[in-house]
Amino acid sequence: MPDLLVKPAGTNGKVHNITPQSAGWSYVGFGLYRLAPGETAMEETGDSEVILVLVEGKAEISGAGKDFGELGERMDVFERLPPHAVYIPNGAGWTATATTACTLAVCSAPGRGGHDTQVIGPAGISLEERGKGANTRFIHNIAMENRDVADSLLVTEVYTPAGNWSSYPPHRHDEDNYPEMTYLEETYYHRLNPEQGFGFQRVFTEDGGLDEAMAVASHDVALVPRGHHPCGAPYGYEMYYLNVMAGPLRKWRFKNHPEHDWIFQRDKG
Secondary structure: OOOOOOOOOOEEEEEEEEOOOOOOOOEEEEEEEEEEEOEEEEEEEEEEEEEEEEEOOOHHHHHOOOEEEEEOOOOOHHOOOOOOEEEEOOOEEEEEEEEEOOOEEEEEEEEEOOOEEEEEOOOOOOOEEEOOOOOOOOEEEOOOOOOOOOOOOOOEEEEOOOOEEEEEOOOOOOOOOOHHHOOEEEEEEEEEEOOOOOOEEEEEOOOOOOOOEEEEEEEOOOEEOOOOOOOOOOOOOOOOOOHHHHHHOOOOOOOOOOOOOOHHEEEEE
């Protein structure tokens, strides 16, 4: 099984290139570019659809014959402004030229030609609060199933305040058994504030066949092929992550860990 913690390959250019082949699964891909002003990234989508997320900074973006001009607003991801994002279908190409220092995420999954190239954010994206107490976090639903903006991709970003937990109580979505559960592979792209911080993520199955605990730093990516996957931010360090999910069905249905579901049941009341 591939290592579930993927470190960035440097600090400039394409620092992540996670493919279904490298991850050992079938659906999700994740790339990340860190560009200086004037630098350009370009790719063909092939059989995959792509959602480009301007994590921070500004860039001129075009794709599938459409020029969207300069996009981007937040210069630091922890400003919590809704992100600028662009959908590119399969069988097309895209280009992004940074006009400021820029961090660009490339979220990919199988495309079926069901959606046109378009800007999908920041319009339509708002900051939502979820959870209670030390389980409070803040969500930007970029492309979850309530937004019909993709064939396969589910994309969201989460801010976890210092000392809080997220993706918690532990839950899993690793069975193709709709409507009880959907099979979704998932990546977590992490950032910490201040930058030198760290967070924790555990990926584990109920039978103990998979149980990995990882210390994650800024720009690390955690892979979740199956099992439960909570993460926590230590006191003093705010944590951000960008999630990419995909599977046979573009729906997010999960089950909480039976030993920890009591927390969800208590809090929902």
